[in-house]
Amino acid sequence: LPITPSKEDEVLAETYLKRFYNLTEETGPTSRQGPSQRSRKVQEMQKFFGLKLTGTLDSETLAMMKKPRCGVPDVQIGH
């Protein structure tokens, strides 16, 4: 369902994506083309968990982010 995430949910998502999907701080001018890095990371996460690829923090995505889990990143990042 489309929802407006609370401030807490935004913080949770930010922490989650940084930790498990290598979301980095975006600096410099904002690109006018294509989705944001955060949206791409949300999609990456949604794809991994077999969720609908919306690129936004819908209720299913937030519910998955709130589940207890292993601390190893889902996407392996280089050393």
Add this chain to the structure above:
Amino acid sequence: FSTFNNRKWKTNQLTYRIENYTPDMSVAEVDQSITRALQVWAKVSPLRFTRIYRGTADIMISFTRGDHGDFNPFDGPGSTLAHAFAPGPYIGGDAHFDDDENFSFSSTRGYNLFLVAAHEFGHSLGLSHSNDPGALMFPTYSYRDPRTFSLPRDDVNGIQYIYGPNPDV
């Protein structure tokens, strides 16, 4: 299943050491949970595990909380339950359990240590997260009865892809 770029142990004879214990369970319960969790993988692969009580083991097991010196701090109750490192020297293979969680032996309250440990040891042996929701290596915790647990096919395929099947079966 997926792997850490095929990182694996060069030997099938691995050692493990339990460095400390959680207050949530008795020593015997922790020992049994850890031993069983390793046997889950030994049953379907050529890997064999020997416990040591001093010195550095391939798989060092500890209960810890918050910032514990590996640049991957735990986050208090809930969310992250544990983590483990892919095969390798030093911290490689080690498994850390967040002692801000409530671990259990056989009840459905808290997080079953056997299930969490079996997942983490999958990482210690070279498996990354699976996107199969039924797999042990799926990243989120879900309770299943430890008494009747059998390693799901995706995980068997993963460990046998890395190390081959159990030659004794």
